[in-house]
Amino acid sequence: MDKKFIYLDHAATTFVKPEVLEAMLPFFNEKYGNPSTIYSIGRESKKAIDEARDKVALAIGSQANEIFFTGSGTEADNWAIKGVAYANRARGNHIITTAIEHHAVLHTCQYLESDGFEVTYLPVDEYGLVTPEQVRDAVKPNTILVSIMFANNEIGTVQPIEEIAKITKEKGIYFHTDAVQAIGNIPINVEKMGIDLLSMSAHKFYGPKGVGALYVRKGVKITSFIHGGAQEKGRRASTENVAGIVGLGKAIEIATNNMEAKNKKLIELRDKAIKEVMEKVPYVRLNGHPTKRLPGNVNFSFEFIEGESLLLMLDMVGIAASSGSACTSGSLDPSHVLLAIGLPHEIAHGSLRLTFGEDNTNEDIDYLMQKLPPIVERLRQMSPLYVK
């Protein structure tokens, strides 16, 4: 008998689509030329990178020369924030971000604090939302950068990015958004939305791991991130990850095609899961916003139980999911995102994130609903906090 395997962790990473893999493969051994060389296989690599850059630009509504490839989403975040901070230090040293950013942003900001920068971490409401007014109120004469994630990786909350960007534009401050969870999943147009810098990562939209990109609007003052050769206009030196970049280009092209139809299906799955879990499992809450959330994201807290135990039991029946409990993170605190939306520790420990993708079906939710409620009940029976 085949062991069942249902992958419900697409926010952690996605599989590489066959078309993407196919596009990448020649660049490992056939077309292995260094893009900086002038002979034919080198020129082919260069052309492939240019085409990928065009695809990214088309997908987000930018110019191709505003796209810089990086080694990951984390790197794009590091570069955007440190790069703008150091290039604009003469103008000011204050950065505004939120309490629910990914660690790629939070730890970068904390690092900058240790180097003389001042950072405001905006609190969020119970749904994980910040308001444009909060941003406006936090701006000071020495503010140089606002960095707010497009969509949260744990609870899926989508921020009012366009409204926030209006304020930064009005105030003459740079606006960066970590769109790692959003790109390829919801429509984004940097021009229309007024975004100055945007981070993305290929492995969140059916591309390969270890490659990302940073959009930098023309004219933004930013330091180079990796010093070396002339690659990426000398701002991010080192011989390009050609296959990875080709994969990112192909993946973003596919992701932006038919996005509406794909999202309709994901939203159906998401809402089915929310409805059925809320109906069938007592003592549960939905984390994040009911509608302003990523199409494929649900996040629950089950009272009286701990997330890692839940994940282990789900794994035993072939369901791959994720949690914000301390025990899954290796730290003692549950997820900073769940604490920021006001959950008490014990409720935050009992969280379960399910993130759906294109390979999921209604039957997967049916299987989940067959397995999840008895597992929750079983763990509750074992819990000293659960008194009937």
Add this chain to the structure above:
Amino acid sequence: MYSEKVMDHFMNPRNVGEIEDADGVGQVGNPKCGDIMKMSLKIENNIIVDAKFKTFGCGAAVATSSMATELIKGKTIEEALAITNKAVADALDGLPPVKMHCSNLAEEAIKAALEDYMRKKNGETGDNKTTSCGRRCEDIEHLHKD
């Protein structure tokens, strides 16, 4: 990341529950830390004849609770008090380094339940719950996931 033994004790935990007329009950841990363990013991002639637990916690916390109850059953109070986290972890063929702190709770729960037994024997009253975190929070490095 867990040994087969840990997974066995996690998936098929021994001695889950509460002893109704327990001679000693101890609860340790707090929700902030993420693991809470409640242990109840039946003691006759200085020997632990039965032990049951309830645990809110991760796989390591459940498995160490289960193993701890197995280890102390049939032991004298003195022998039970001598059981360490490490002994529990070893009996489970080891725990991943980041999970060693979860096993501290088992040792503490045994001690708390036995203290409760002694107090009851000496005619003292009150229940024995501590919210001390057996995990030595300050020692543990904060690691982060993506």
